[in-house]
Amino acid sequence: MWFGKEKSILGIDIGTQAIKMVQLRSEDYLLETYGIVDLIEPITNQTKPEVISQTIDLLRTLTEKAHATTKRCALSLPNSAVFTSVIDMPKMTDAELEQSMKFEAKKYVPLPFEEVSLSWSLISEDPNTNTMKVLLIAVPKQIRDTYIHIFEKAGLELEVIEIEALALIRTLVQDKSKNDVIIDIGAKVTGINFVKQGLLQLTRNLNLGGDTITEKIAQTLNLAPARAEQFKRDFGLNSTEFLPEAGKPVLTTIRSEIKQVLDIYKSHQVQIDRIVLVGGGAQMPGLQEYFAELAPEVIYGNSISKLSYPKEVEPVLKRFSMQLPVAVGLALRQTE
Ligand SMILES: Nc1ncnc2c1ncn2[C@@H]1O[C@H](COP(=O)(O)OP(=O)(O)OP(=O)(O)O)[C@@H](O)[C@H]1O
Ligand SMILES: [Mg+2]
The missing domain is CATH 3.30.1490.300 (Dna Ligase; domain 1)
Incomplete structure (x- = not known):
């Protein structure tokens, strides 16, 4: 017994497309449960009351279905809201x-x-x-208050609100003598975070992401959105001739933004060791190769490397690894 003090914490990342949740046990970072559920609409300044109540229901269902055993939460707000x-x-x-x-x-x-x-x-x-x-x-106070309201109504105790970048660093930085750029390609926003020896130096958000690529593919190839999404997931930048052209303007913008950041640091004699790719959108096939020229090493982020978990869930966890780093980092915060 921990003298009645709960030892577990929920990390909850509400993005524009999905809510991701993990529960970690503080003493050994044991992953006790996790879950992902798609949102109906993102929360913004203009969110309608019915969307708010749907989000409350989603959050409640998510924690219940995952059998979360604590109410203590750490939350991140989407980059787009901060x-x-x-x-x-x-x-x-x-x-x-x-x-x-x-x-x-x-x-x-x-x-x-x-x-x-x-x-x-x-x-x-x-x-x-x-x-x-x-x-x-x-x-924005209105957005913050909306989230506080959502958590209260979902029966959760919101202990802390943090930005995504800090949670990402906690999960993904392995070697504090190195310099990383963490790229989080979400649905609507791509976050570029420059991390020097474990410390955040710069964070930049672009208002485009995986959904923007899907939209471009749908437009260019005249496909229904669901089919364009499937094309993107199946082929990405590989194999077909035409797909790369359709999605390229978005990726070119992301790559040149990263390059700009790298050039600024290069001019101060700071070299990048690795680019770490995360976010649902970074799962598009061929992205690692696409960014390869920018850094000596381009890797996919591993959300579970600092956690312990039952061996049999490893294959499933690996499948969600790209979408969980923010939620994991939030839960790790409470264990520090
Ligand atoms: N297998 C896949 N291949 C390519 N893209 C994928 C794959 N799975 C999901 N995506 C894309 O990932 C995006 C959602 O990513 P994620 O869950 O990280 O977003 P989010 O955190 O909710 O959004 P944001 O960070 O913009 O607020 C969508 O654009 C979706 O198309
Ligand atoms: Mg996200």
Whole structure:
């Protein structure tokens, strides 16, 4: 017994397409259960009440069906709902930082100040230059309140809300002496996260992802969306002649954005060791090869490498590995 204190935690990643959930036991990262369910509609500023109640039902059903045994949750908001920025600042006190962050937020956040909830955290300090890197996070209050309401109604205890990038780092960074770029290709958003020696340096979100590729394929080849989606999953960038052309404009945008980020770091003599691909959209066949020229190593992220789990579920877990890293990282947070 843990003196009545629950030792397990649910990591819940609500994306634009699906909710992913994992339950980890704190003491040994044992994966106790997990589940994925498709959303009907993503949560936005304009979400209708019926979509909110459907989401509550989905969340409740998901936890029940997966036999989750704890109510304690860590949640991430989709990248599309959050403004994040890593800002270089001169070293200062907490009080000074508070003032500065409010000022910086006005520059970075394209929403009225009263409508956002601000937070920040220190990433690193450099005593040589007397500077520090600070992660600024701004969430529209309305969206944050909607999520709090959803969790309350689903009977869950929301302990913490975090951004996806930090959860990804916790799950995917293996070697803290190396520099990684974690690329998360979701349904509607692609997150590019530059991580130097385990610390987030820059996070950039592009408003395109797997669904955008499907839409392009459907348009170009005049296919129904479901068939275009199947084509994408079956062939991706391999085998057919015409498919690569249809999906390419989206991938070219992602690749040139990554390249831009890499060039900035190269100009500061920072080399990238690996690109780590995650997100449902990164499962499109041929993507690893497509990004190969950008880094010495391009790998698919492994969401389960830090977890223990019954051997017999390994094949199924591997199938979902690309979609689970955010949920896993959220649950790992509570075990730190
Ligand atoms: N086997 C597959 N091959 C290619 N693409 C796939 C495959 N399975 C899922 N996808 C794509 O993955 C995307 C969904 O990914 P994911 O679940 O990571 O999104 P999300 O986290 O809900 O969205 P976002 O991060 O944009 O909020 C969809 O665009 C879907 O078409
Ligand atoms: Mg996602």
